[in-house]
Amino acid sequence: MDCLEGLKLLDDNSIDCCVTSPPYWGLRDYGVEKQLGLEDTPEEYVENIVKVFSEVKRVLKEDGTLWLNLGDSYSGSGKGRNPDGTVHVSSLIAKQGTSAGTVMGNVKSGIVPNGLKPKDLVGIPWRVAFALQSDGWYLRQDIIWAKPNPMPESVKDRCTKSHEYIFLLTKSAQYYYDNEAIRETAKNANKTISLGEKSFSKRQAKGVGVEPSGNGKSDNYTVKEYRNKRSVWTVATKPFKGAHFAVFPPALIEPCILAGCREGGIVLDPFMGSGTTGLVAKQQNKNYIGFEMNSKYCDIANKRISEHHEQLKIVGD
Numbered sequence: 428m429d430c431l432e433g434l435k436l437l438d439d440n441s442i443d444c445c446v447t448s449p450p451y452w453g454l455r456d457y458g459v460e461k462q463l464g465l466e467d468t469p470e471e472y473v474e475n476i477v478k479v480f481s482e483v484k485r486v487l488k489e490d491g492t493l494w495l496n497l498g499d500s501y502s503g504s505g506k507g508r509n510p511d512g513t514v515h516v517s518s519l520i521a522k523q524g525t526s527a528g529t530v531m532g533n534v535k536s537g538i539v540p541n542g543l544k545p546k547d548l549v550g551i552p553w554r555v556a557f558a559l560q561s562d563g564w565y566l567r568q569d570i571i572w573a574k575p576n577p578m579p580e581s582v583k584d585r586c587t588k589s590h591e592y593i594f595l596l597t598k599s600a601q602y603y604y605d606n607e608a609i610r611e612t613a614k615n616a617n618k619t620i621s622l623g624e625k626s627f628s629k630r631q632a633k634g635v636g637v638e639p640s641g642n643g644k645s646d647n648y649t650v651k652e653y654r655n656k657r658s659v660w661t662v663a664t665k666p667f668k669g670a671h672f673a674v675f676p677p678a679l680i681e682p683c684i685l686a687g688c689r690e691g692g693i694v695l696d697p698f699m700g701s702g703t704t705g706l707v708a709k710q711q712n713k714n715y716i717g718f719e720m721n722s723k724y725c726d727i728a729n730k731r732i733s734e735h736h737e738q739l740k741i742v743g744d
C-alpha cells in the first residue's frame with residue numbers, strides 16, 4: 428500500500444529505527460499510481476517526502492533514528508534514452524550514479540525544472556535534508572556511500588558520479604546509537620608509538636585513539652585496536668536478479684541496523700522494494716515492517732525473506 432496510508436496504521440513511538448531509500452526524483456516509473464518521485468518539480472517532491480517522514484517521526488520512538496539514502500540528479504537536456512532504447516524518465520532529469528536497472532516507463536520529456544538550467548545539479552539530497560531539519564528532525568550526519576563500481580557515464584566536463592548520501596536523522600538530541608557495534612579495526616592497531624615519532628605529540632596522545640603503554644611512565648603509547656566508524660562507506664553496488672531498480676546492497680545497511688536498532692527491536696522501511704531492509708533486520712534478529720505499493724515487488728520481498736528463513740531451518744537441522 429501507499430506508505431502514507433500504511434504509516435497511519437502504526438502507533439506513536441513504536442518503531443526503533445527507519446532505514447529507507449525513497450524513489451529518487453524523476454528517475455524511474457515504478458508502475459503504480461500515487462507513487463512518489465514523479466512530481467513535476469523538486470519542490471513538490473520535497474513536500475511529499477516531508478509528509479511521509481513527518482509520519483515516520485510520529486511512529487519512531489523518542490530515541491529512534493532514521494537512515495535515509497538519497498542520490499542526486501542533473502537537470503536534463505531532454506534527449507535521454509535508456510540503454511534498452513526506451514525514452515528515459517529523466518529526459519526530465521539525466522540519471523545519476525545509481526545501481527539502476529532499466530527504467531520501466533516513459534513519463535515526461537524535455538523539462539528543465541523551474542529555476543534550474545540544463546546540466547544543473549538538482550541537489551535533491553540536501554534540499555530534502557534541510558527540509559526535514561526545518562520539520563523538526565535533527566540532521567546528525569551525511570554519510571557518503573562511495574561506490575567502487577559506479578554507473579559508467581560518458582561525460583567529459585565533470586567527474587563520474589560515484590557516491591550517494593545516507594543521512595542520519597534523529598527525533599531527539601539523545602538517541603539510541605550503538606557505536607561499538609559498528610566500530611572499525613584501527614589502522615595501526617596495537618602498534619607502539621613514542622612521543623616525537625612522526626610528529627606524534629602529547630596533544631594527540633590525549634585523543635581517544637591511543638593509550639599509555641605499560642605503567643604509563645614512558646613516552647610510549649599503544650594504538651587502540653578499534654576506532655569509531657568513519658563517515659565514508661565504500662560498498663559496491665550489486666544488481667539483484669528480479670528487481671528492475673536500485674536495490675540496497677545488504678552490506679550498505681548492515682551498519683545502520685546494527686547501530687540503530689536494539690536486538691528484538693523493529694526496523695521500518697516505508698519504501699520496501701525488494702525487501703533488503705527486512706532481510707537484513709531478520710539476519711540480525713530484529714523485526715521489520717515495510718510498505719510497498721507495487722505488489723510484484725512485495726512478492727519479490729516475501730520470497731527473498733522467506734528463503735532466508737528456509738536457510739535458517741536447514742542450518743538448524
Ligand SMILES: C[S@@+](CC[C@H](N)C(=O)[O-])C[C@H]1O[C@@H](n2cnc3c(N)ncnc32)[C@H](O)[C@@H]1O
Pocket residue numbers: 428429430431447448449450451457461462463464670672673674675697698699700701702703704718719720721724
Ligand atoms: C528505490 S526503491 C527501494 C528499493 C529498496 N531499498 C530495496 O533494497 O529493494 C523505492 C520503492 O518505493 C516504492 N514506492 C514508490 N512510492 C511509494 C509509496 N507512496 N508508498 C510505498 N512505496 C512506494 C516503489 O515501488 C519502489 O519499489
